[in-house]
Amino acid sequence: MTNVQGQPQTAGAKADFDAVIIGAGFSGMYMLHSLRDKLDLNVTVFEAGDGVGGTWYWNRYPGARCDSDSYIYCYTFDKNLLQEWNWSERYPEQDEILRYLEHCAERFDLKPDIQFGKRVVEVVFDDDTELWTVRTDKGDAVRARFVIPAVGALSTANMPPIKGLSSFKGKCYHTSQWPHDGVDFTAKRVGIIGTGATAVQAIPEIAQQAKHLTVFQRTPNFCVPARNGRVDPEVTKARKADYDGVRQRIKDSFFGFELNFIPKAVLETTPEEREQEFDKMWDAGGFAFWLANYQDMFFSKEANDVIADYLKRKIRSVVNDPVTAEKLTPKTYPYGTKRQPLDTNYFETFNKKNVALVDASTDGPIEEITPNGIRAGGKEYPLDIIVIATGFDAMTGPLKNLGINGRDGRALAQEWEDGPQTYLGLAIAGYPNLFTITGPQSPSVLSNMPVSIEQHVEWITECIAHMRRNKLTTIEASPQAQDEWGAHVAEVVNSTLMPGTNSWYMGANIEGKPRRFLPYLGPEGVGGYRRKCAEVAEKGYEGFVFTSQGQGGTVHTIAAE
Incomplete structure (x- = not known):
């Protein structure tokens, strides 16, 4: 076994893997390919699901599809893959995206290095060996030099603390934990809680099948039409001929x-x-x-x-x-400060006779779930199936759930009680050799995700390659750089209308979650952020602290300021 520098491991510091990646969605798959096939590292991936796909493995609710145009909602690092793969629609459905990711897993032979059905429950750094120990719910305990959570920004379900949820006698499903064999709504009275982007996709589909659908709305949403459909073959041909240009334009x-x-x-x-x-x-x-x-x-x-x-x-x-229309019309927040849902016949669905809208502000909020349905505003709505479409504990939830403990036993979940603290959304002070792909305080959910994923994976790969070339053992963000980045993230967003809205961008959808803008809305967006990350690397990884293994086992600290 050799370490990531290509040198024999010192006694007492043997790693099972150079790197452990957590998650096998878009980001985890590309991270595995980059580290294993470009740097020749010994890498494993732990994935809680039984297959690749990440969000597209778990989210199989009716109407689930991406809302980025398919020709850019894909990997762009492989020119042949771009030319060979053909999408069927402007916004492909979940099953087609999953087929694409399965195809990529086969194409790059990724599955032999992915351990499926294993959920990571603890990630602990050892100050003496400078290695991470990663434990899973199946009893695995492996040590690695690098740990890279690729858990996605929207993967920890938000189960609202509604009284009586466990008493319901019918079936209850969260949209992000949907049965793989589907749900039959035929002749059923269905209630759906939530009117966010997921619900906007699901409601028209469920309404077509259910005997009756009752929509429980807390906050109405601005929606714009998706205009989904087949893409003109000539448009597809032109895009494939210009993929170098497309790739550069979306990156910038x-x-x-x-x-x-x-x-x-x-x-x-x-x-x-x-x-x-x-x-x-x-x-x-x-x-x-x-x-x-x-x-x-x-x-x-x-x-x-x-x-x-x-x-x-x-x-x-x-x-x-007119009464229903007013209930569906947002009045309490500026347009664009919440996640924009794309709809197909969403508002038209409320013209159907078998669809009813219960609005928290006019009809009364949900009081409790009873054995037979939902009670809201003093009225009980009898139901056979309840669909919970209340979204996620976004961005911080997936990372806090990993049981990450850094230097001196520092618990990430505890340190982030008042909100996330990162440098560039890539690294965290006190957590050496831990990189977060599309983490908090990076563009992440405010971008077409594959573009941001590829940028992070490529930056991390080059950073690790830099460490190998220079015989460096660990890297972490300096506290000063982290503080300055956090202040910058806040300063930029505070010049906009975003902080005044109760959105999941602000953590407002989770009871008790601190109010903090979670992604990064940079002055030049994805392109400007990419240039900032490149500049940091060009300046010798400015704002990061490295250690190197010296003679006699002494450790030298190298601060790049």
Whole structure:
């Protein structure tokens, strides 16, 4: 066994693996491929599921599909893969994305190094050996030089603390823990809790099958149409011919899409001009209305109101019942400060006779789940099936659940009680050789995820290669760099309308979770963040602290400032 520097391990410091990766979704699969096949490291992956796919393995609820255009919701590091794979739709469904990831696992021969059905429960750093011990729920205990959680930002389900949940006599399902053989809603009275992006996809599908569907809404959502469908073969051909250009544009963009803000302020336009732009984006569908609108939308409430008014008019024009339309019209937060759902017949579904809406603010909130249904506003709604679509303990939840303990026994879950602290969303002070892919305080969920995943994986790979070349043993963020990055993340977002909204971006969906903006909304977005990470590396990993193994076993600390 050799260590990551290609040198014999010192006595008492033998590692079972150079690196352990946690999770086998988009990020874990590419991380395995990069470390194993580019650096020739000894790597294993622990995956809780019985197959690859990450979020696309677990989330199989009705209507589940991606909301990034398929031609960029994929790996871009392999040119042949880009040319060979053909997507069936603009926004492919869960099963097609899972087939794609299965294909990638086979293509790059990843499965032999993935241990399925094993959930990591503890990750502990040993100060003496400078190795991590990773334990699973199946009794595994392995030691590794590097640990890389690739657990995703949205993988820890938010089960709301609703009184009486365990008393329900019918079936109850969380959308992120959906039965792999599906759920039959035929002739069933169904209740769904939540109206976020997941519910917006699921509600129209369930309503087509259920005898009756009752939607329990806490906060209405601004939705824009997906306009899903087959992609013109000529468009597909042109994109494949220009994939070098596509790849560069999404890497340099604000959000990882081929979308750019209108550089003009909406308040400087005439009503006719802006209406024409809004109609164009509405008809095109997708994220353009959110991510390619007028640039002052996120900074000026007055500007935001102009844009939100257009969407409110759309809701009222689609929903037949004026009372229901008003319930479905957001009034308490600016447009774009919550995750943008893309819909297919979402608002139209509330025109169906077998669909009812129960709104917390007008009809009364959910009080309890009874053996026979849900009680809200003093009224009981009898149900056979309850679907819980309340989202996730986003970004921090998946990492806090791993039982990570760093130097001197520092527990990450405890240190993050008041919110996450990272450097670049990649590393954490006091946790050597631990890298987080699309972690808190990185663009992550505010981007087309594969673009950000690839950037992080490639940065981590080159960082480890740098350590091997320079005989370095550990790397971690300096406390000063971490503090400065956290202050920068807060400063940038505080200039926008985002912090004023009770969103999961702010942790507001989890009872007791500290109010902290979790991702990074950089001044130049994904492209600017990429340049910042590259600059850090070019300056000798500025803001990181390394140790190297000297003669006689002494350790020298090298601080890159």
